[in-house]
Amino acid sequence: MQDRAQRTRERILDAAAEEFATHGHEGTTLQAVADRVGMTKGAVYGHFTSKQAVAAALEAYGALALSALHPDSRAPDPVDTLRRLVGEFGARLQSDIRLRAALRLHASHPAAQPPTVLSDLLRHTSETVRAAQEEGAAAADHPPHLIAGCLLTLACAGAGAAAPEELRPRPRDAQEVTDIALKLLNTP
Known part of the structure; x- marks a missing residue:
């Protein structure tokens, strides 16, 4: 009986993830989740x-999924580490509706939450960018946290997910972000 209950709980979480990822916290109702699963709201x-x-269970899942995305920043090649880290983050976002839902839920009320594994991911990515800059493998003319935020935000965009506020560059950094993008395009 416990296996059946667990499978039902997983189906509910998958349905809720679809709803939260699409409609956010405010736009999601338990009735919509129940309809998606083919159950009554009481069930x-x-x-x-x-x-x-339900939202807390998805956010806990997201925290666990993100905590698994921490390749060793002391690896011999920090640029390769960045590629793997950002690539894994983007791939996981694309394939995992629960993670996309968790990020959308987090984005809807970030101020109410303490620092999260998302903050840890940004910090870890920033440290890896700094290591690449120190080795001369990456240009050092922009702050590591800004480059890290841009990389993680691009990974979110590539997966069709909105980047939580913690990852997005601040409006005051708009010119510097533009400069980074123009360098990528080899535009003077």
């Missing part, structure tokens, strides 16, 4: 006490 309440409980 969903048998597994989760509220919409917030």
Whole structure:
């Protein structure tokens, strides 16, 4: 009986992830989740006490998924480490609706949350950019945190996911982000 309950709970989380990723926290209802799974809303309440409980389960899943994306920043080639880290992040976002939902949920109320594994991912990526700059493998004319944020934001965009505020460059950095993009295009 426990296996069946667990499979049902997983189906509910998958359906909720689709709803949250598409409609955000405010636009998602437990009735829509129940309809997507083919259950009654009461049956969903048998597994989760509220919409917030479903959202919390997805956010916990997202934290676990992101914490697994930390290749060793002391690896011999920091540029290769960056490629793997950002590539894995983007690939995981593309293939994992629960992770996309978790990021969308996080983006809808970041101020209410303490520093997260998303902050850790940005910090780790920044440290890896700094290591590449120190080795001369990456240009050192832009702050590592800004380059890291741009890389992770691009990975989100490539996966069709909105980048949470923690990752996005600040408006005051718009000119510097433009400069980075123009260098990528080899435009003077």
